[in-house]
Every structure is written in C-alpha cells, then in structure tokens.
Amino acid sequence: MAGASFINTSMKRRGSMFDASLARLNPMGSSTCTFQEDPTSELFLMKKFSVRHQNTYKLEPDKRFESGKVQAILEQILMDNLEDVDYSSVAGRELCKQISDTILKVLKNQGYTRHKLVAIVNIGQLKDQGTRVSSRCLMDTKRDNWAGAFYEGKTLWATATVYGIYYE
Template sequence: MSDIAKDRTGHSLKNMGSASSLSRKELHGCIKGSLSAVSYVDEPSQRDVASRLTVQMENTYQLGPSKHFPVAIVNHILKDVLTNSLQEEQYEPELCRQMTKTISEVIKAQVKALLVPRYKLIVMVYIGQLSGQSILVGSRCLWNPKSDNFASYVFRNSSLFALATVYAVYFE
C-alpha cells in the first residue's frame, strides 16, 4: 500500500472511531472494502523460538548400500532349493519347464525374506538334459562392482543339470 493510501485509511479510521466500537449498521454505511484489519506480531513468542531450535535437517542420500548383498547365504539357499527340488527327478521337457518357474519363485521368495534393502533381484533358473552336451550361459547389464553382486549354483543328478543364478542390483 502506498503512503497516501495509508494516510487516508488512518485519517478515515480516526474520524469514524475504532472499528471495534462501530456497530454493524455503521459498518454497512461505509464504502465496501474501505475497512480492513491486519494483525501483525513484531516479536516471536517463546514457543516459536523453541520450535525453530528443534528443527534439524539431515542428509539422507546414501552413496552406497548400508547392507551388502549376502552372497554366501544366497548360495546356501540356491543349493538347498535345487537339491530338495531336483534330487530324485528325471529329465522330462514339459515337467522341467514348469519346475524352472516354480523353483525361481521359491528362490526369489527366500532371498526377499532376507530383507536386504534397495536391491532389485533377478532370478534365472536353467534345467537341461544331461547327455554329454555342454551349455554356455551369458548375461549383460550395467554393473556397479562396488554395490551389485550375484550368486550362482550348479546342480547335477544322473539325468539332468540345473543352473540357478540370482543377480542383485542396487537401486539408487
């Protein structure tokens, strides 16, 4: 508000009396919008000062995982699941196709139960017939060797082999 407007408002309030002493009828006679009230506290109260002192800012950004991926424990999980699931099985293509899905879900559930924060898990299971042939498995991704990791286990019985791999990629 300009100085001239302040002077006019102050002068009109002095002539009319204080706003609290005016009745509703007298206020209705005034020009609409000519009277306004603004409250302003110059000094902060003790409560405001105390609340400002308790506010603390902290940096929550982490430059790496607080808890690393437990490779040894995951290797043990892979060994147990593959051994228990495939110990007595014979290779049948349709059965093995279904078992890869089931085994990968069981492994994923058990690794998630470890509650390692901020890791994305990729579980891959391969089952094939053991008849003198070989298999080469390769995978590629963007990898941070400081935080990302993997665990892998190979199982064999008289008629089949199984390869299970868990990739743990840290999510920043």
C-alpha cells in the same frame, strides 16, 4: 523452387531387429526364446499390490548382497527341488518358474529390501553333451553383486543365477 522442402520417399529408415512391426515367422530350424511373466504366479500378483516408496537418496545399501551366503541358499534350493526329479521338457518349464519364485521369496526374507533381485533358472537334459550358460550385464561393482549355483542329477542339470542390483 526456393524455400520448398523436398522429402525423398525412396530412402526409408531400416527397422531395428527389435521393431515389433517387422515380426516375421522363424525359418525352419531356427529357434527363439521369449520371456514373459506368468500371470498366475504369486510374485506377479504381489506386484499389482506392492507399496511404492519414495526415494531415500541413500548411496549405500543397509545390507550388502552377500554372494557366498546367497550361493549356499541357491544350492540348497536346487537340491531340495531337483533331488529325485527325472528330466522332462514339459515339466522343466514349470520347474524353472517354481524354483525361481522360491529363490526370490527366500531372498526377500533375508533382508535385501533395497535390491532388485533377478533370478534366472536353467534346466537341461543330462546327456553326453557340453552346455555353456552365460550372461552379461552392466553393474556398479561397489553396490551390485551376483551369485550362481549348479546342480547335476541323474538325468538333468540345472543352473540358478541371482543378480542383486541396488536401487536408491
């Protein structure tokens, strides 16, 4: 058979672990973490009506992301919101959303208009355990920066991390 094409149907490509078509139920004892925006959030509603600007092709930001100043803001926000709060797994979820929204609002008012701000807040129960929170990202060290803060109360601990990524 000269010129005929032959396709081997027995050799199918394996799917990726991120392929939605391969969604499975989690086995007993495993856990997953999913992230999605809260449609009732004020910041989510602001995104719908945000003004899109054309690129200015600036290579440097007007105001640099100052991690020391941002860290002080994060510590103050965590203390204000968690000072007299007892740990609850149900309330913790809402507190994380509320605190991250507050952080983003305050930092937007600080003049970081040319930075994409990403706020991550973790809250956990304070018992006799060790907890390690870590993250990795690829950054431009000249223009991008991050800041983090930690809070420990009577029954809970919290971390807040903000990434300021410059965009043209």
